[in-house]
Amino acid sequence: MKFPSLADIQAALNQADLSGLPPLNISVLRNITMEPLEPYLRYLALELGLAAEIKLGGFDTVYQDAVGNPTDLLGPDTDCVLVFLRLEGLSPDLARNFACLDADGLAAEEARIAEHIKAVVEGIRSQSGAMILWHGFEPPVNPALGIYDGQTELGQSAVIARLNDTLRRIMADTPNAYLVDMATCLLRLGAEGFYDQRLWHIGRIPYTRQALQVIAREEFKFIRPLLGRNKKCLVLDCDNTLWGGIIGEDGISGIALGQSHPGSAFRELQQEVVNLFHRGVIIALCSKNNPEDVWEVFDHHPDMVLRREHVAAFRINWQDKAANLRELAQELNIGLDSMVLVDDSEFEVGAVRRLAPQVEVIHLPVPDAVNHRDTLAGCGLFDTLTLSQEDRRRGRMYKAQVQRSSLKTRFQDMADYLDSLAMTAEVRLADPVAIPRLAQQTQKTNQFNLTTRRYSEADIQELAQAPDSDVIYLRLGDRFGDSGIVGTCILRYDQDRAVIDTLLMSCRALGRGCEDLLLHQALTLARQKGCSLAVGQYYATAKNAQVADFFARREFVEQPDTTTGADREFHLDLGREIPRPVVHFKSIASEIGWPKP
Amino acid sequence: MEQRVFEIVAQMASVDPTDINRDSSMDNVETWDSLVAINLVLALEEEFGVRFTDEQINQLSSVRAIMEALQELVGQA
Numbered sequence: 001m002k003f004p005s006l007a008d009i010q011a012a013l014n015q016a017d018l019s020g021l022p023p024l025n026i027s028v029l030r031n032i033t034m035e036p037l038e039p040y041l042r043y044l045a046l047e048l049g050l051a052a053e054i055k056l057g058g059f060d061t062v063y064q065d066a067v068g069n070p071t072d073l074l075g076p077d078t079d080c081v082l083v084f085l086r087l088e089g090l091s092p093d094l095a096r097n098f099a100c101l102d103a104d105g106l107a108a109e110e111a112r113i114a115e116h117i118k119a120v121v122e123g124i125r126s127q128s129g130a131m132i133l134w135h136g137f138e139p140p141v142n143p144a145l146g147i148y149d150g151q152t153e154l155g156q157s158a159v160i161a162r163l164n165d166t167l168r169r170i171m172a173d174t175p176n177a178y179l180v181d182m183a184t185c186l187l188r189l190g191a192e193g194f195y196d197q198r199l200w201h202i203g204r205i206p207y208t209r210q211a212l213q214v215i216a217r218e219e220f221k222f223i224r225p226l227l228g229r230n231k232k233c234l235v236l237d238c239d240n241t242l243w244g245g246i247i248g249e250d251g252i253s254g255i256a257l258g259q260s261h262p263g264s265a266f267r268e269l270q271q272e273v274v275n276l277f278h279r280g281v282i283i284a285l286c287s288k289n290n291p292e293d294v295w296e297v298f299d300h301h302p303d304m305v306l307r308r309e310h311v312a313a314f315r316i317n318w319q320d321k322a323a324n325l326r327e328l329a330q331e332l333n334i335g336l337d338s339m340v341l342v343d344d345s346e347f348e349v350g351a352v353r354r355l356a357p358q359v360e361v362i363h364l365p366v367p368d369a370v371n372h373r374d375t376l377a378g379c380g381l382f383d384t385l386t387l388s389q390e391d392r393r394r395g396r397m398y399k400a401q402v403q404r405s406s407l408k409t410r411f412q413d414m415a416d417y418l419d420s421l422a423m424t425a426e427v428r429l430a431d432p433v434a435i436p437r438l439a440q441q442t443q444k445t446n447q448f449n450l451t452t453r454r455y456s457e458a459d460i461q462e463l464a465q466a467p468d469s470d471v472i473y474l475r476l477g478d479r480f481g482d483s484g485i486v487g488t489c490i491l492r493y494d495q496d497r498a499v500i501d502t503l504l505m506s507c508r509a510l511g512r513g514c515e516d517l518l519l520h521q522a523l524t525l526a527r528q529k530g531c532s533l534a535v536g537q538y539y540a541t542a543k544n545a546q547v548a549d550f551f552a553r554r555e556f557v558e559q560p561d562t563t564t565g566a567d568r569e570f571h572l573d574l575g576r577e578i579p580r581p582v583v584h585f586k587s588i589a590s591e592i593g594w595p596k597p
Numbered sequence: 598m599e600q601r602v603f604e605i606v607a608q609m610a611s612v613d614p615t616d617i618n619r620d621s622s623m624d625n626v627e628t629w630d631s632l633v634a635i636n637l638v639l640a641l642e643e644e645f646g647v648r649f650t651d652e653q654i655n656q657l658s659s660v661r662a663i664m665e666a667l668q669e670l671v672g673q674a
Binding site for chain 1: 604605608609611631632635636638639640642643644649650651654655
């Protein structure tokens, strides 16, 4: 772990202009000297754009501060209460004279400590709803009973582990209260890096500067999600990040990814990425590659742990990464400040830090690949205060949402495209000039044809003239020219029912809104004729499966029994106005009438 | 080394580096209190890669003492 030095931190703090920054009010209750923690807290707050206001309670006055007369230590403005109740002060017997205690003495001491902790937590809660970060007890480096200690429930290690269990339960039962696992902090540095016995004896400061920094950073892993500042999306580079080498040059068999060194380091990084996915982190790719090269690795490399199904969104192209990150943020509907980019390239890291500074960047240089898994696992940027079932599914949910919205994007693109065509439509009742073409359409159209009834010119002529039927057609034009008659619809009126005898559309006109316009016009006409019910029919053929659900998709209700002999029959109530379909014609000329928007 | 010591003392005591000289101490730099003294130990150890003994820490209350202790430790190395 490489952290800035205390001198650098102090210099940064001295230079910082804190005016105007929102405050982060931290109160510290402690039975040890924790003043040296302050610069680290201030520095980490500054990284989040906050001005830490730190109030320290008296030395070893935790109980008085929490339970006694209210001081200005805790109040409605307090954001976070750090509690350091170290065993050395709380129970010198357990900490230092352990071997002198018998079983009854141990039990009594454990019970006393549990009661004390509860009283302090309740006392804090009576004064403030602030987040409580209670620092757990540290396991003994040299357990009191030597090697036997680990063999017995009555050993010092077991007793301290039980006290931590008690703490965990009390915090779980207290809203907005959490246990900071000091054993984990100790583990990261080892006892030698964690404790400073000189400072302990001189000033009751147990911890080294490295330990103080590790502890402060651990606390901020809680403060980030408290403020809603935890990250939601991990954006991964591919070459030399997900695998060693460059896929475009080394090929799928040449990249480093596998069970043995050096590929195993990249495989382990991927395992951690998938862990994050299952913790609800959205996974995205942002790399400069040919997309087919990247997907070849995803689809065919046997040691890929990360799979396509984990990836919610991607930008694999040669565009600059800051622009790609902006697009990804938009596509995923999250802020740039919710994203973390992981990349091996110093150039890309630098460019993104400059051009998209809201994005957090983790630089994973290749020579250090063996440590990358730990760097990602320990960054804490994605940590959450709870982990719900929904969190566990979020990665998947985002992927589904992106699929829907990219559909929307395609729709939007399509709408723009249709608008650009400047389409014109003409809807008319069959006239002598059109009749040959209408008859021909009924005879030749197979795919977009609901009933596939074949009519001669004479048939159409008759249908057009009879009082109990109508034939309408649609003529389409666009900037490229006139497409002619592309759709025909025949209505037969049976008392108050309008049966859609024929509805067909030329293939070249599909997907341009003509079918919806024609249906709308037919239904409008049926209403004008005084019908109260439209009856849609579907006769299945070998070629017209694409329209099997045409009516069902347009608010018609399928009938359990057909009254007309059709394979499927659909009804639509004509009692109300027929809604105007969303279409993209530049102009519509209609004999039947087209409502103004 | 001396100049860097001046800078670190100034940073930890939150004063201007030009306000620190060989004669500066906890007695004449108002902000140099016991807490600053501890942070100063941490910062100096980090900066110069040394480790003061507990006896030395107790005496690091002036620039002069710091320089002496550092020279002792660096000289040993």
